[in-house]
Each structure stands twice: as structure tokens, then as C-alpha cells.
Amino acid sequence: MSRRSGNRKRKGSRLATHVAGSASERRGTPDHRSRLTRHHPLLILSLLTPCVLLIHGYHPYADDGAIYVAGIQKLLHPELYRHDAVFVLSQTRFSIFAWVLAAVVRFAHLPLPILLLACHLASIFLFLLGCWRVAVKTFATNASRWGAVLLAACFFTLPVAGTSIFIMDPYVTARSFSTPLSLFALAAALGGRWIQAVLWVALAAALHPLMAGFAAIFLLALRLAEPRMWRGLAVFGVLGLLLCALIFLGTRHVPLELASSQAALSRSYFFLSSWNWYEYPGLILPLVLLIAAAWRTRGEGPVGRLSAAAAVVGVCALLAAVCFVHRSGSLLLARLQVLRAFHMIYLAGALLLGGFAGRFAPKRPCLAAGAYCLVLLAMFAGQRLTYPASNPIEWPGITPRNLWQQAFLWIRADTPRDAIFGMDSDYIESAGEDAQGFRVMAERSAVADWYKDGGVASVFPPAQEQWWREVQTTKNLDASTDAQRIHRLKDSGASWILFPAKTATEFSCPYTNPAVKVCRLGVR
Numbered sequence: 001m002s003r004r005s006g007n008r009k010r011k012g013s014r015l016a017t018h019v020a021g022s023a024s025e026r027r028g029t030p031d032h033r034s035r036l037t038r039h040h041p042l043l044i045l046s047l048l049t050p051c052v053l054l055i056h057g058y059h060p061y062a063d064d065g066a067i068y069v070a071g072i073q074k075l076l077h078p079e080l081y082r083h084d085a086v087f088v089l090s091q092t093r094f095s096i097f098a099w100v101l102a103a104v105v106r107f108a109h110l111p112l113p114i115l116l117l118a119c120h121l122a123s124i125f126l127f128l129l130g131c132w133r134v135a136v137k138t139f140a141t142n143a144s145r146w147g148a149v150l151l152a153a154c155f156f157t158l159p160v161a162g163t164s165i166f167i168m169d170p171y172v173t174a175r176s177f178s179t180p181l182s183l184f185a186l187a188a189a190l191g192g193r194w195i196q197a198v199l200w201v202a203l204a205a206a207l208h209p210l211m212a213g214f215a216a217i218f219l220l221a222l223r224l225a226e227p228r229m230w231r232g233l234a235v236f237g238v239l240g241l242l243l244c245a246l247i248f249l250g251t252r253h254v255p256l257e258l259a260s261s262q263a264a265l266s267r268s269y270f271f272l273s274s275w276n277w278y279e280y281p282g283l284i285l286p287l288v289l290l291i292a293a294a295w296r297t298r299g300e301g302p303v304g305r306l307s308a309a310a311a312v313v314g315v316c317a318l319l320a321a322v323c324f325v326h327r328s329g330s331l332l333l334a335r336l337q338v339l340r341a342f343h344m345i346y347l348a349g350a351l352l353l354g355g356f357a358g359r360f361a362p363k364r365p366c367l368a369a370g371a372y373c374l375v376l377l378a379m380f381a382g383q384r385l386t387y388p389a390s391n392p393i394e395w396p397g398i399t400p401r402n403l404w405q406q407a408f409l410w411i412r413a414d415t416p417r418d419a420i421f422g423m424d425s426d427y428i429e430s431a432g433e434d435a436q437g438f439r440v441m442a443e444r445s446a447v448a449d450w451y452k453d454g455g456v457a458s459v460f461p462p463a464q465e466q467w468w469r470e471v472q473t474t475k476n477l478d479a480s481t482d483a484q485r486i487h488r489l490k491d492s493g494a495s496w497i498l499f500p501a502k503t504a505t506e507f508s509c510p511y512t513n514p515a516v517k518v519c520r521l522g523v524r
Helices: 003-024 032-056 063-076 085-093 097-108 111-136 141-152 175-190 194-207 211-226 230-251 256-263 281-297 302-325 333-337 338-360 365-386 401-415 438-442 452-459 459-476 482-489
Strands: 420-423 498-501 516-520
Touching: 032 141, 032 194, 032 365, 063 085, 063 097, 063 111, 063 401, 063 452, 085 097, 085 194, 085 401, 085 452, 085 459, 097 111, 097 141, 111 141, 111 302, 111 338, 111 420, 141 281, 141 338, 141 365, 141 452, 175 194, 175 338, 175 365, 211 230, 211 302, 230 333, 256 333, 256 401, 256 452, 256 459, 281 302, 281 338, 302 338, 302 498, 338 365, 365 482, 420 459, 459 482
Parallel strands: 420 498
Antiparallel strands: 498 516
16 A cells, blocks of 8 residues: 555544544534543542642631621521621621521521531632633643642632732632632633623622622723733723822811721721731732733733733732822721732732643643642641631531630520620730631620721721720720729620630639630629
């Protein structure tokens, strides 16, 4: 047989195979390989989900998680938190999150702790799926795509500079689902499906309006980051700064109630001047890398557009914070938390960096594996140091290792349901407390504290007056005498008081452990 006839036969064979495959797809019966290609990513993402849980931990009643879960409890049991309802219901007025979860508990008869864990696992999977979708639209090779997803999984609980939020939380909040939805919107925008992107952002806004607003700004910048629209992107940045300047000039001299101003000023992360020195590189370094990536790609292609959009949004947010957000200026801009625009920038930066690393992973697999392991170990250690006195994963139904949580559970079981508790306004800073929420675990009302309730008051004006009045009564409560404690708490309705175990008191304390004691106010 001649070489030419052999080539014709091979070409004919390939053509027949292609035609057969096409016919198979038209009949709706794709072959095994196409099915594997389609389902392979979902399988890997499903396997990655529990790995992310094990590495980054789970603390459903800590930090902001305590606020959101207390809101769900209040919707399910209206008799709870009558004294302090404003602190647990404020976030439910602008988000469907608590209402949806409360409805699921009510109609599916699921225990709330089980539902929270299921939601956390679902949010992890959706986050990874969103990262995969963005990676598919951004990178051409599977190595780069999986490199992006894996680095995003490693950075799951990475703090976003000094903005007091993570890329994703180790507990369930409205951000747990608004973030994946924002990633879906970003993937749709990169694919040119702008109507779909708008719908995803609208759904995210129903959960978390502020973070969805930053996502919308990012997507608008991405739309303008086309090679022929650079002038529009520059105008967009300038207009954003001019808007901030107008708000600053228009509101800087507006008189504020004392409680309102103190609530805003209590959040140090609102103001760059209050940040620690090591938090500033978290703003500068990502911008330097993104500007370099945009310059190298000349803003062309998905990588160039994504880098350029992130760089412009980040630079504008940083300039707005430097020029217009400070303690003597407009507190309205401070409450808008313009630096939380870096949340989307961190997401884009993690995916771009991971895609770049994945590109070289096949050439240097040992080096790439070592780098990913180093990041994983750093994030694993960081989470353990953030919650050192608590179980790494707080499974439903498991007795907590945290001694403060043990006290909260005793309170739930052995004190009147309508009891009001007083405690030092800075009790969350006590050794071993780990920012665990009192209300959500004890299911009892409490006099306002500086940390969690201050965060609510800084954003929601209805909570400000009660917060400021009550934190004055509980300031330095642990260092006061019993007589001073009785006098200061008499108007709050508190009948119980919570102390660190070493606090001096003659009150009757029916519960004590090595970290905390629970006492009857005024009873000796």
C-alpha cells in the first residue's frame, strides 16, 4: 500500500469518527468521554469541599456568624431577645438571608445547627464552582484553571487587608452566598452574558446589598476594560472619585448625634489611620501585582481585562479612603466602607495568581506542590491561632471545648428565658473567649457590648442610641465594685452578670469554670 493511500485511509477514519461523534451528540447520546469531561469538574469540586472545611475550620457562632444566627433565632422564636431585639433584627431588614433560613427550619423541621452546617458546605461548593467558572472564562488550559481554583481554596479564609472581612467566612452569613453569586456574575460577564451577570448581582443584592454594590462596580469596570474603551475606564475612575469628593464636601459639616458619631468612630477598620502597619501591604501589594499584569498583557484578553478592572477599582478605592475617609471628615463615607471593594479585588487576584502558578505546575510540579502546601499550612495555622480555645470544627451536638461556650450553654439550660445579662463591654477580648457570641448560644438577652453590637450600630442608625447608652454602663464593669455594678446596671433590667473567673465579687455565682463565672446580680 502506498503512503498516500494510507494517509487517505487514516484521514477517512478520523472523518468517520468525527461524523459518528457528531451524530451521537445530535441524537442526545454523548459518548463516555464527553460525559466525563462535563462532570469531571463537579466531582473534583465536591471532593475539595470537605477538604476546605477541614483546613479552614467551622465556627458557626463566632464573630458575624453570631449576629446572623441570632437574627434567625429571633424570627423563629419571637419571645427571644426582647430587650436587645434591635441588635439581632437590624440586618434582617435589608437581607432575605435570615428569613429564608428561618423558613427552611420552620417548614422542613430541620434543627438549625444541622442547617447551618449544610449551608456552610453548600457555600464552599458554590464558591469553588464560581471560581471554576471564572477560571474557565479566563484561562485556556486546565492546568491554569485548576491552579486558580486550588489557590482560591487555599485562600478561603484569607483576611482582606484590614477591612475586617475574609474572602469567605468560617461561619454562615449572607456573604457566604453573595460571594459565590458575585463570582457567577463575574464569569457571566467575562463570557459576554451581561444580562445573566446583572441577574446574578441582583440576587446577591437581595442577600447582601453592600457587597453586591461593590461587585456591580467591579463588573462595570470590567465592561469598560475593553481595548477600545480605556478612555471610558479612566473617566469611570475619575467620576467615582468625584462622587466621593461631593459626598465628603456635602456631609462633612452635617451635625451628628453623639451616639451616631461614636458608633462610626468605634470601628477602627473604617479608617486607614487606625490600621496596624502590617495591614497596609494588604492594599499595596495586590495593586502592584495587578497593575504589572495589566501592563504586561496590555489589557488584552480575559487576564488583561480582569487585571485592569481590578487595578482601577482598587486604586480608586484606596485614593477615596486616603482623601475622604478620616475621623474628622464625612462619617457617611466611613459607613460605606469603600475599602471593602478590595473583596472582589482579592478574589480576582487569587484566581489570576493561581492561574499563573498552574501554568508552570506541569514544568515544576515539586516546586508548585511545595508552594501550595506552604500556603495551606499558613492558612491552617492562622485559623487555629484565630480561635485557639475552640474546637477547630464545631460540629453540631458536640460539647464545645471553649469554656466560655460551656458557660453559655449552662445559662441556656439553667436560667430564666427572659433573663437579661450584664457583662463588661469588652468581654469578647477576654482570654479564651474567641469572639464567640453570647446571645446566640445562651439564647438570652444581654446589655450591649462594644465589639459586636458596636458593629451593628455603626451601620444601622436605629441601634445607635441604645448601644451608646448601654456601653457606658458596662465599660470597665469587671474592674468595678459590686455596689458600682448594681448602681450602673439598675436601669438596664439586668438580673444576671457574667465575669471572667478571676474577677473579684461577692455575688452568688451558681456556675463557675476555670475561665468564667455566672452570678446573680445583687444576690450574695
